[in-house]
Amino acid sequence: MKRQTTTIKDIARELGISPSTVSRALKDHFEISEETKKAVRRVAEELNYQPNSLALSLRYSKSNTIGVIVPEIVHFFFSTVISGIEDIAQSKGYNVIITQSNESVAREMMNIQTLFNNRVDGVLVSLSKESFDYTHFEAMMQKGLPIVFFDRVPDTLNTSKVTVDDLLGGQQATEHLIKQGYKRIGHLAGPKNLDITNARLEGFRKAHEDAGLTVDEDLIIYDQASNEGEAYAAAFELLKTKKPDALFASNDLAAMGAIKAAQKYGKNVPQDFGVVGFSNWQFTALTNPSITTIEQPGFEMGQHAAELLIKQIESEEEEVSVESLKLPTNLLARDSSKKV
Amino acid sequence: MKRQTTTIKDIARELGISPSTVSRALKDHFEISEETKKAVRRVAEELNYQPNSLALSLRYSKSNTIGVIVPEIVHFFFSTVISGIEDIAQSKGYNVIITQSNESVAREMMNIQTLFNNRVDGVLVSLSKESFDYTHFEAMMQKGLPIVFFDRVPDTLNTSKVTVDDLLGGQQATEHLIKQGYKRIGHLAGPKNLDITNARLEGFRKAHEDAGLTVDEDLIIYDQASNEGEAYAAAFELLKTKKPDALFASNDLAAMGAIKAAQKYGKNVPQDFGVVGFSNWQFTALTNPSITTIEQPGFEMGQHAAELLIKQIESEEEEVSVESLKLPTNLLARDSSKKV
DNA sequence: GTCTGAAACGCAAACGTTTGCATGAAAAAA
DNA sequence: TTTTTTCATGCAAACGTTTGCGTTTCAGAC
Known part of the structure; x- marks a missing residue:
């Protein structure tokens, strides 16, 4: 027809x-x-x-469309960020094309190429887990394609980025546990090579330092937090051998695993064992006990990233201005850590 | 630059x-x-x-782009559907432009107009809660824009749609409870005017009928299931007055509320009170007890909807073929209903 | 020598819109 | 009446690509 x-x-x-x-x-x-x-x-x-927008786009070499590359759409945090992006884009007259890398660099390279060929005015990217090499992005940027990274950002590339203040988040979580009176606080950290892992750990240390406490290095477990089962096992082992009385987990799923481990071990959460997670996934408010966590402002992150990108797109200047934003986190104190 | x-x-x-x-x-x-x-x-x-894809689009009056309108992106089910859409679109060389209506008809009308002006080749729509009038979609369809609806579909419009078999889902949920030995099963239904509400209720009745049981109409509560707190109150009231021994809730949040109400009332879930939800939200596997629920195939729904749409776009024929698909649901039996 | 035919390529229009410049008519000034 | 000015509109090119049709060139046939 x-x-x-x-x-x-x-x-x-x-x-x-x-x-x-x-x-x-x-x-x-x-x-x-x-x-x-x-x-x-x-x-x-x-x-x-x-x-006809197509004709206009061709005429002005401007499509009023921005591309987005996320690892996956079906993820509370990312879909929240997308929602923030869409919010700003809509208000400024831009369309949003969504692509997902499925955590694969190959797919990521395809996506950025497709977006470029479709003449998007700019791209917002959160890196896949496999992305350690950024040349495909660099090439596009050299061709004049504005790119702003968010959340999972490249460490070396000189470009605009929007991240969450993971150090602050780690600090808030730990500080909260200390204030609640827990003494031996453990940490289920992420993979050692990730920036966020180190930042959150640094926050963990800083909170101890500020309270005049020393960190027991044996209570820090790396890379055993990628899912609930893994975290359950790690937490259980830790309970048996090192006797912590609280745990700061680097994500909410791990926190859930830790809670179950503690309960299985015979501890009462939060009375004799406190747990704090990270990310404020939806389920954290629904579990029993509800889980104390660190809220990451996903919607705001999307908004800021989109604003930065559009500013760059609409800038007249030859050289792009590089801006880095770090958004503050927020402690949501729930039942899993309320001793009193 | x-x-x-x-x-x-x-x-x-x-x-x-x-x-x-x-x-x-x-x-x-x-x-x-x-x-x-x-x-x-x-x-x-x-x-x-x-x-330059723009030039090609103009030349051929075909943008190789499909538009999507969902009530909101930050929703496990919808983001899953989007993921399915993206999957098919990608493999067939189409881009996906996402817009959200935020449950507002006004926004929905804007979105469809924008998408049309941007010359998308077709649109996938899930209606907002406010959408009872479909003239804005009809107008576009008369102009030759292919539209396929999914999940929340218009009842009157003669168009392709992809839905979930809610009747089957309601039947599966209820049948399961009956088989587990529960006798007085209540139902927290949705708003009376929604098709899905009636379909699920019909399944609820059918299961009873098939088992030779009669439905106690007093055990059916309408429109008290839109969030956890509402469902908690409704379930508690029901427990006090009508003494059910199980509850089929029309969504998972309501199921959670019902579980908490039952526990508060002194019941042991699932021993003396069984609960089944609907949708298989992520948290249902994580709660304690984990929640039995009906899985809706969101990813497949997205795939089918996208396939239908693309078929329609690429069809040579003058009159569009109208196809309706009903996808089967699947029971996920978890702890909240396992009496034995 | 002319003619035919095939091979290889160019012209120009088209998709829908914008915009610098030219054109036309009418009104005003000479 | 002729010239200048003003006002309103049209022409054509441009954005990048495709494609029907025409043109050029050259080899071979007559």
Whole structure:
């Protein structure tokens, strides 16, 4: 079935004038007479004229579209960020094309290429787990494609990024546990090579330091937190051998595993064992006990990233301005850590 | 910063031939000599030529882009559907533009208009809660824009739709409870005006009928299931007055509320009170007890909807073929209903 | 020598819009 | 009346690509 649209030419034909006059009339150009303008507007209304964005994009070499590459859409945090992106984009007249890398660099490279070929005005990226090499992004940036990274950002590339203040988050979590009166606090950390792992750990240390406590290195377990079962096992082992009385887990799933381990071990959460997670996944408010966690401002992150990108797109200047934003985290104190 | 791209003209200039020859050479046209083809391919490679999709879209009046309108992205089910859409779209060479209605008709109308103006080849829609009038969609369809609805579909419009078999789901949930030995099963239903509410309720009745049981109408509560607290109150009240020994909730949040109410009331879940939810939200596997629920195949729904749409887009025929798909649900038996 | 035919390529229009410049008519000034 | 000015509109090119049709060139047939 053919798409039925009315173009400027149709209006022109209808009125017996030229397309250029119609174009100008619609833009309220001063050189067009009131009469003609009125007639054009009337016919445009009648035929329900809608400008063809494709033609405009070609003409101006600007598509008013921004591309997004996320590891996966089905993820509370990422979908929240996307929602924030969509919010700003919408308000500034941009469309949003979503692609997912599924944590694969190969797919990521395909995506950025496709987006480029589709002439998006800029791209927002959160890296896949496999991405340690950033040359595919660099190449695009050299061709003049504005890119802003968020959450999972490249360490070396000189580019705009928006992240969460993981150090602060780690600090808030730990500080909270200390204030609640827990003494031997363990940490289920992420993989050692990730920036966020180290930042959260640093926050963990800083909170101890600020409270005049020393960190027992044996209570820090790396890379056993990628899912609930793994965390359960690690926490159980830790309970048996090192006798912690609280645990700061680097994500909420791990926190859940830790709680179950503690309960299995015979501890009462939170009375004799406190747990704090990270990310504020939806389920944390629903479990029993509900889980204390660190809220990451995903929506705001999307908004800021989109704003930064659009600013860059619409900037007249030759050299791009590089800005880095670190958004503050927020402690959500729930039942899993309320000793009193 | 100007975007730096190479066009067919650049290649033509470089070789001193005409753009048309370059175009044909790149498409391996038979009227172009081997020599020229080779030269063109070499230069195209050198200059890293990438065809301008915008120009192609304009030329062919086809953008290879499909639009999506969902109530909200930050929702496990919808993001799963989107993921399925993206999967098919990607494999068939389409881009996906995402918009959200935020449950507002006004926004929905804006979105469909924007998508149309951006010349998407077709649109996938899940209705907002406010959408009882479908004229804005009808208008677009009359203009030749293919639309396929999914999940929340219009009852009257003659169009392709993909839904979940809610009747089957309600039946599976209820049947399961009956088989587990529960006798007085209540139902926290959705709003009365929704199709899904009635379908699930019908399944609830059918299961009773099949088992030779009669439904106690007093055990059916409408529209008290939109969040956890509401469901908690409704379930508690029901427990006090009507003494059910099990509850089929029309969504997982409500199931959670019902579990908490039952526990508060002194019941042991699942020993003396069984609960089944609907949707298989992520948290249902993590709670204590884990929640038995009905799995809705969101990813497959996205895939099917996208396939239907693309088929319609690429169909040569004048009149669109209307297809309705009902996807089977699946019972996930967990702890909240395992009496034995 | 002219003619035919095939091979290889170029011209120009088209998709829908914008915009610098030219053109036309009418009104005002000479 | 002629010239200048003003006002309103049209022409054509451009964005990048494709494609029907025409043109050029050259080899071979007559």
